[in-house]
Amino acid sequence: MTTSTARLPSALDRGRELVQPALREAVEHYLGSDMALVARYHHGWTDAEGTPTDVWTGKLVRPALTLLSAQAAGNSSADGTPAAAAVELVHNFSLLHDDIMDGDTARRGRATAWTLFGAPSATLAGNALLTTATSLLLDAEAVGARSAAASLMSATQRMINGQATDIAFEHRDDVTPAECLRMAGDKTGALLACACSLGAELAGAEAALIGRLHAFGEHLGIAFQLVDDLLGIWGESGRTGKETGADLRVRKRTLPVVAALDAQGSDELATLYFRREPLDEREVRRVAELVEGAGGRDWALSRADHHVAAARECLAEADLAESVRAEFLEFAEFMTGRRF
Amino acid sequence: MTTSTARLPSALDRGRELVQPALREAVEHYLGSDMALVARYHHGWTDAEGTPTDVWTGKLVRPALTLLSAQAAGNSSADGTPAAAAVELVHNFSLLHDDIMDGDTARRGRATAWTLFGAPSATLAGNALLTTATSLLLDAEAVGARSAAASLMSATQRMINGQATDIAFEHRDDVTPAECLRMAGDKTGALLACACSLGAELAGAEAALIGRLHAFGEHLGIAFQLVDDLLGIWGESGRTGKETGADLRVRKRTLPVVAALDAQGSDELATLYFRREPLDEREVRRVAELVEGAGGRDWALSRADHHVAAARECLAEADLAESVRAEFLEFAEFMTGRRF
Known part of the structure; x- marks a missing residue:
C-alpha cells in the first residue's frame, strides 16, 4: 500500500503483534x-527453500483496522484477531493471483511466488x-462467526468482480469516470469496508455500528485508490515508493x-494513450500535462476530498469510544495523506 | 466423470431437476x-457470446449424492439443494482452474473457458x-449452515492440497503407492466424502450419521479413482469415453x-515412462503390458475392491432408510462398475 505520509499510526505496531502469529498459525x-x-514465502517468512527470513512483509494496514473495529464494538483487539487474519489472508489470496494474471515478477523487492513455484x-x-480465511472465521468461538x-464472502465476491x-476495461476506450469509481469501490473499497467492520461483526455488534464502520471503510478505500492513482502519475518516488509517471x-x-x-x-x-508503441519519457510527461489540463487531476482530488468527508461523516455517526474514533481517523489520514 | 456401466441411477434425473435451477440462480x-x-459458458448454459445453448453439462453425480444425504437425515431432497449446489460449484471452481493449470483446451467436447475468455x-x-459456494451455505436457512x-472448506482445502x-509428483520418480493413494484421497475422496454427507450436515443430522456418510464417500472416491485410472490404461473407448492407453x-x-x-x-x-521423447503406439501397448506384468493392474483392482467393501461397511453401519441406502449403493456401483 503506497501512502504519502511517513508517520505510521501506532495501532499498526500493536496490530502486527497480534496478527503475525495468528497468520502463521493459520497457515x-x-x-x-x-x-x-x-x-510462507509469499508472506515473507521464509525464502523459496523454506529457510526463515526476516524481510519487510507489508504494513498490515487492513488487519490493524479490523482489530480497531473489534475495539469499536467494546471488545479487546485480541477478540478481533481471527477476523483480522482472515481479511489479510483474502488480501494475500488476491495478490498471489494478481501477480500471475498481470505477469508481475517482483513484489516488495522480492521475486513473486509464481516465478519461483510456478503458476x-x-x-x-x-x-x-x-x-483458510473462511475456515478461520467459521472455527472462531464468537457469536458473529457465521455472519x-x-x-x-460478499466482500471477496465484490473484489473479484472489480478485478x-x-x-x-483494458479492451475499452470509452470507460466513464462513474464506471471506474464503481470498479474501484469493488476492487479496493469492498475489502477495506470489510476490514473496518469485520472485527465488530465477529463480536456480534449491532447492525448500525457495523454498517457505519463498513461505509467508513468503503469511502476510505475509494479515497485511497484516488490518491494512489494520483501518486502513480505525480508522486515523488523518494517519498512514496511509487515512481513518477509509473502508471502512465x-x-x-x-x-x-x-x-x-x-x-x-x-x-x-x-491518441497517445491508446497507441500500441511504448511512450518515451518526454511523452510520459506530456501525457501527465494533458491529464492535468483536461481536469483529471482536479477531478480526482475533489473526488478524494468528497470520499474523505463522507468517511468522516460515517465515523462521526458511529457509536464508539472517542479514543478508537481517533485511531480510525489517524489511519484514514495515513492512507490518504489528507487531513481528516 | 468416466464410468464403466451405462445404467444411470434414477436419482440423477431427480437431482438435476432440483440442482440445475439452484445453480443458475446462484450464479x-x-x-x-x-x-x-x-x-454460464463453463456450465454449458450459453455459448461464449452468452446465447443460451442446451449442451450436455455433466451428470451432476456429486450433487445427486448430496441430495440423497439430506434424505438419509430424514429430510426432503429439496432441503439439501443449497448443499448440493455448493458441492457442484466447488467442483466447477476446481475444473476452471485445472484446465488453466494443465493447459487443457477442451472439456466435454467444448473449448475450455480460459481459451475463450483468457486465463x-x-x-x-x-x-x-x-x-459463491460458501455464501450459498451461509445464507441457507438451516440449522447446520455454519457447520x-x-x-x-475442509474438503476444499484437502482437494487443493491433493492437486x-x-x-x-510430476517432478519425482520415487512416488510410493501409499503416497499416491493419500493424494487420491485428498484430490478426489475429500469432495466426494463431503458430497455424500453435506446434505445431512446442513439439515443438522447427528454426528454419527454424518461421519458414516462421509467415510462412505471417501472410500467411494478412492475406489472411483482407482477404477478411473484402470480405465485410463485398459478402458474400452466405446464404452467408457476414455481412450485406451490415454493416461499412458x-x-x-x-x-x-x-x-x-x-x-x-x-x-x-x-526407462520408458521417465524418458523425454513421446511414446509411439507400440510402446504404449508395451507400457500397459509392463504395468500389468509388474502387478499394477491386480494391485489397483484389489485396492478398489478393498475400498468398495469399506464403503459398503460404512453404509451398512449408517442409520438411514433402506430405500436411501439402496440408492447410495446404486450410485456406488454406477461410479465404480463393481457390484456393491
Missing part, C-alpha cells in the same frame, strides 16, 4: 505442506489462503486518466 | 456480470464460484503405474 494449521511452503502452485496457494464469514471489470508508462486506466479522457478535447491524450 | 444472484458470463478471467470466475460451510501434491501417452502418475514402478524389476517400465 501451519490449515494448509498442506506443499501449499504452506508457497504461503499452478501459486494459484493453488492463493485458493488455499481464501479457503462475519458471509460478509467476508474482472478492471480486466474488461504502462497505460493503466487509472481514475485521473479516465476522467481526463472523458473530458472535451482529449484527442491528443487518447 | 445470477452472487456473481458480477463479467464473471456470470464465464460461469485471468477464468481464474477469477473459478474464485467467484468458490466464494456445513466449515466442512466444505498440489499431484503437481509435486501423457505419462500420468496414475495408481496402477505407480504401483508397478514401485515393484521389483520395473527398470524397463521406468
Whole structure:
C-alpha cells in the first residue's frame, strides 16, 4: 500500500503483534505442506527453500483496522484477531493471483511466488489462503462467526468482480469516470469496508455500528485508490515508493486518466494513450500535462476530498469510544495523506 | 466423470431437476456480470457470446449424492439443494482452474473457458464460484449452515492440497503407492466424502450419521479413482469415453503405474515412462503390458475392491432408510462398475 505520509499510526505496531502469529498459525494449521511452503514465502517468512527470513512483509494496514473495529464494538483487539487474519489472508489470496494474471515478477523487492513455484502452485496457494480465511472465521468461538464469514464472502465476491471489470476495461476506450469509481469501490473499497467492520461483526455488534464502520471503510478505500492513482502519475518516488509517471508508462486506466479522457478535447491524450508503441519519457510527461489540463487531476482530488468527508461523516455517526474514533481517523489520514 | 456401466441411477434425473435451477440462480444472484458470463459458458448454459445453448453439462453425480444425504437425515431432497449446489460449484471452481493449470483446451467436447475468455478471467470466475459456494451455505436457512460451510472448506482445502501434491509428483520418480493413494484421497475422496454427507450436515443430522456418510464417500472416491485410472490404461473407448492407453501417452502418475514402478524389476517400465521423447503406439501397448506384468493392474483392482467393501461397511453401519441406502449403493456401483 503506497501512502504519502511517513508517520505510521501506532495501532499498526500493536496490530502486527497480534496478527503475525495468528497468520502463521493459520497457515501451519490449515494448509498442506506443499501449499504452506508457497504461503510462507509469499508472506515473507521464509525464502523459496523454506529457510526463515526476516524481510519487510507489508504494513498490515487492513488487519490493524479490523482489530480497531473489534475495539469499536467494546471488545479487546485480541477478540478481533481471527477476523483480522482472515481479511489479510483474502488480501494475500488476491495478490498471489494478481501477480500471475498481470505477469508481475517482483513484489516488495522480492521475486513473486509464481516465478519461483510456478503458476499452478501459486494459484493453488492463493485458493488455499481464501479457503483458510473462511475456515478461520467459521472455527472462531464468537457469536458473529457465521455472519462475519458471509460478509467476508460478499466482500471477496465484490473484489473479484472489480478485478474482472478492471480486466474488461483494458479492451475499452470509452470507460466513464462513474464506471471506474464503481470498479474501484469493488476492487479496493469492498475489502477495506470489510476490514473496518469485520472485527465488530465477529463480536456480534449491532447492525448500525457495523454498517457505519463498513461505509467508513468503503469511502476510505475509494479515497485511497484516488490518491494512489494520483501518486502513480505525480508522486515523488523518494517519498512514496511509487515512481513518477509509473502508471502512465504502462497505460493503466487509472481514475485521473479516465476522467481526463472523458473530458472535451482529449484527442491528443487518447491518441497517445491508446497507441500500441511504448511512450518515451518526454511523452510520459506530456501525457501527465494533458491529464492535468483536461481536469483529471482536479477531478480526482475533489473526488478524494468528497470520499474523505463522507468517511468522516460515517465515523462521526458511529457509536464508539472517542479514543478508537481517533485511531480510525489517524489511519484514514495515513492512507490518504489528507487531513481528516 | 468416466464410468464403466451405462445404467444411470434414477436419482440423477431427480437431482438435476432440483440442482440445475439452484445453480443458475446462484450464479445470477452472487456473481458480477463479467464473471456470470464465464460461469454460464463453463456450465454449458450459453455459448461464449452468452446465447443460451442446451449442451450436455455433466451428470451432476456429486450433487445427486448430496441430495440423497439430506434424505438419509430424514429430510426432503429439496432441503439439501443449497448443499448440493455448493458441492457442484466447488467442483466447477476446481475444473476452471485445472484446465488453466494443465493447459487443457477442451472439456466435454467444448473449448475450455480460459481459451475463450483468457486465463485471468477464468481464474477469477473459478474464485467467484468458490466464494459463491460458501455464501450459498451461509445464507441457507438451516440449522447446520455454519457447520456445513466449515466442512466444505475442509474438503476444499484437502482437494487443493491433493492437486498440489499431484503437481509435486510430476517432478519425482520415487512416488510410493501409499503416497499416491493419500493424494487420491485428498484430490478426489475429500469432495466426494463431503458430497455424500453435506446434505445431512446442513439439515443438522447427528454426528454419527454424518461421519458414516462421509467415510462412505471417501472410500467411494478412492475406489472411483482407482477404477478411473484402470480405465485410463485398459478402458474400452466405446464404452467408457476414455481412450485406451490415454493416461499412458501423457505419462500420468496414475495408481496402477505407480504401483508397478514401485515393484521389483520395473527398470524397463521406468526407462520408458521417465524418458523425454513421446511414446509411439507400440510402446504404449508395451507400457500397459509392463504395468500389468509388474502387478499394477491386480494391485489397483484389489485396492478398489478393498475400498468398495469399506464403503459398503460404512453404509451398512449408517442409520438411514433402506430405500436411501439402496440408492447410495446404486450410485456406488454406477461410479465404480463393481457390484456393491
